[in-house]
Amino acid sequence: MNLSLSFRSPEPSLCHRRYSCPIKYPQKQQVPNLLRPKLYPKIQFPIPKIQTQFRVTARKWSPMEGLSQEMNTIALQNLDHAPARRRVRSAFINVHKQLDHCLFKMDNAGIRTEEWYGRNSRGMEIFCKSWLPKPGDRIKAALCFCHGYGSTCTFFFEGIARRIAQSGYAVYAVDYPGFGLSEGLHGYISDFDELVDDVIEQFTNIKGRSEVRGLPFFIMGESMGGAVTLKIHLREPYKWDGVILVAPMCKIADDVMPPAIVLKLLALMSEVLPQAKLFPQKDISRLSYRDPRKRNTAGYNVISYKDQMRSRTAVELLKATSDIETQLNKVSSPLLILHGAADKVTDPLVSQLLYEKASSKDKSLKLYQDAYHCILQGEPDDTIFTVLNDIVTWLDSRCSPN
Template identity: 40%
Template sequence: MMEYSYSYSEGYIKNARGMRLFTCRWLPANPRQPIKALVFICHGYAVECSVTMRGTGERLASAGYAVYGMDYEGHGRSDGLRGYVPSIDALVADCDAFFTSVISAAARNNNNNPPNSNSNADPDDCPSPAPLPRFLLGESMGGAVALLLHRSRPSYWSGAVLVAPMCKIADGMKPPRPVIRILEAIATLVPKWKIVPTKDVIDAAYRTAAKRAEIRRNPWCYKGRPRLGTAHQMLAASVRVEKEVLPLVSLPFLVVHGGADAVTDPAVSALLYRTAASEDKTLRLYPGMWHALTSGELQENIDAVFADIVDWLDHRSSSSSPAVSGSTVA
């Protein structure tokens, strides 16, 4: 397996509700290496950033990107009841607050220490460096979070990479419609109850037995049944994204999806590609691949997906590289 060169650090922030949220970052190992862009991870349901998304951080940092992640409320090492999402809007607001604070700090640091500046030059003669491009990378439920972040600030983000985004939960992962109606009726009464009947997400998402075992050993991943309130929030968010957000998406994006995904519907990723207002949009469908494209697939498949992701980011992090849109079945 290839070794990657990067530096890694962890920390905590407090959100507007006084909760401690875990954060982490991956940077290129050489501190003098110019950063191509900032990439912000939006992780999926029941997982976390530091271990589950480590491969993404390692690969992108080694490719020259500064990568930042935050565990949502109720996820990973952050405060909150395990596996409980009381409000998807509050979750999105937490991401927005952390991500924009990092971007503001990076801009201040960039202005105070412009790259390749002449220390003897008159500061007024040295133009301020251009701000670094900023990208969202959302996986599964995090794909819906990324799209909601984009819609809250339509012109703010340089682009997004959407990995098997939760624009619609696959029908096979949902209970029968009559059961959904009953669960919706009682969700506000007992939102924390772990009673939602659904297939094992780990078995459905991760193709390799080794990755399934790793997720089950990870103490920061939630392995119980979905809580009523969480399931209600996720279902409502996916419906909202599918019905209201997809046609309004206007930022450059790459969406990658496995053709054999049994967790989120690849047909809706194709719908996003067709209906989004974005002029710069790219769809990559990988026949036979499962849901967890960046960590749970065969190694050669993971390598192919990351090659597409890094190539897409590289072309949009350099003003000299033209963006190319298109749809491809890998």
């Protein structure tokens, strides 16, 4: 049997054939075609009674309209290692400020931000960032954030964090090893539980910071970050004052899962070639961003992981969701679940099941009619602000002054 696999990651694929530019420029620049994607050589893997052929291709890339050839070339460079990702992010900071998206245009003057690198117990540099309320404003509580697969705690989350900080909360986030600005092979998760350990380590350090010592601590996770958040809560059930889950990855939706035979082959490949980009997946950006303009804006998150999922990463995510499914009844913290009712990436029915099975006495489930997976980034502005307001209202109701 011959399998020819060419695929994308299960989080939104952020590279499209054409962009309608969300940056407002006085004149539109003409951008020539740049580098064409290279094809890696075909690799033959002998498997008993099965002849399997994998064709692994580099990510497809079309120049982003409105950007110079120089900026497109910067965006196209190899991002396997953190120094390159950090250079690219620095080069695009001014570009991001001009993006036509509500999360980049909110007036949050006075919010204090800080960026730093902490080291985990394995000696890797982990990118951390904080957003604090305006000087003189009382800090009600702290919120720690876990980002989704392929993403980063910068870009879209900057606007989300600023909105929450404006309401009186100290917000903290980290990039996982191998993602965003942290060290590690881009998009590679060798062990999901080890990743959870890394996040716990950084959040434990954050809890000791002087500005939030002794305050309530909440944790929020989006998509794969929801799985990270649940794993953290199950490890530390009494160390968090509440859990917020946004379209959590408790189970990957059947619509985006590959066939069973492919999963078996990938389990084998994760042992033979763990870092190879072999996970077959549909381009699901249209299932993730309901608003086409916001879908185009997502392409400017240039340090997000956009290639095919690495084989070990895929197996680790499947193992993590399988483990979480068996422990839904152990979720005991005050719980807020927010999910798009039309999400076909992570299943809203599983969020409903989590809500029903969780042993939490204080739990809420909010489903947003017609909304897709990225309810905080890819919906019409009014939906995005509704979700943000729901988060702040929930926090406020649990942080009222005595």
